Amino acid sequence: MLRYVTTNPGKVREAERYLSDGSVERLDFDYPEIQAPELGPIAARGAREAYRHAGEPVLVDDAGLFVEGLDGFPGPYSSYVEETLGIERVREVAADLDDRRAAFRCVLGYCDGDGFAASPDPVDRGDRDAAAAAGPGGEEAGPDEDGEADALPVKLFEGYAPGRIVAPRGEGGFGYDPIFEHDGETFAEMDTERKNAVSHRGRALEKFAEWYADR
Numbered sequence: 001m002l003r004y005v006t007t008n009p010g011k012v013r014e015a016e017r018y019l020s021d022g023s024v025e026r027l028d029f030d031y032p033e034i035q036a037p038e039l040g041p042i043a044a045r046g047a048r049e050a051y052r053h054a055g056e057p058v059l060v061d062d063a064g065l066f067v068e069g070l071d072g073f074p075g076p077y078s079s080y081v082e083e084t085l086g087i088e089r090v091r092e093v094a095a096d097l098d099d100r101r102a103a104f105r106c107v108l109g110y111c112d113g114d115g116f117a118a119s120p121d122p123v124d125r126g127d128r129d130a131a132a133a134a135g136p137g138g139e140e141a142g143p144d145e146d147g148e149a150d151a152l153p154v155k156l157f158e159g160y161a162p163g164r165i166v167a168p169r170g171e172g173g174f175g176y177d178p179i180f181e182h183d184g185e186t187f188a189e190m191d192t193e194r195k196n197a198v199s200h201r202g203r204a205l206e207k208f209a210e211w212y213a214d215r
């Protein structure tokens, strides 16, 4: 049984479509998150912590909103900023910027404790063209990437969605969705199926699901 590890019900709703073959269950476990400027090391360490807790294969999902005009802030701190400032304040800060472009990123970390065949497929580092070109596969997190010695192997899958920060619109989704516009619609104006088709999480999950089925 694979455990999709998250405390966030919004993530689960989106992941269900990709993980609904009966071999996956959600595990509501708040694994300790390291502080790092990138999502990859956070997901890698989280996957190891979650695996040690669960004793079964796990998939963790680390995501964030990166605002261009704020040098990528809140990025890996998105959850903390959402809880403290709130999305309205983020929107207010962004409203004063010339450059309101932003991107959502999601990194999934898979750990099953004993490793897996390394994939020769290209790795999506999050850039839009690379995202379009990259197939399933994912990246092996290096043993020392997050500073942990003797680390368990973790496979990473990244997804990216470009957009811009706008005044809130829409009732759906969760988190920053009402203020993130992609192709003329906010994520909160999209139903789950439409959001999954274009979102950072949908792209990462698609790559993971393809790799997982073929591994």
Ligand SMILES: O=c1[nH]c(=O)c2ncn([C@@H]3O[C@H](COP(=O)(O)OP(=O)(O)OP(=O)(O)O)[C@@H](O)[C@H]3O)c2[nH]1
Binding pocket: 005, 006, 007, 008, 011, 029, 030, 061, 062, 063, 064, 065, 078, 079, 080, 082, 104, 173, 174, 175, 176, 177, 178, 180, 187, 199, 201
């Ligand atoms: O509008 C949004 N649409 C999305 O699709 C999305 N994905 C993530 N987020 C936000 O980014 C932070 C992630 O933080 P995060 O990865 O640490 O997760 P989390 O703390 O919510 O749960 P957990 O999975 O760690 O238990 C949180 O503020 C989330 O609300 C999103 N916001």
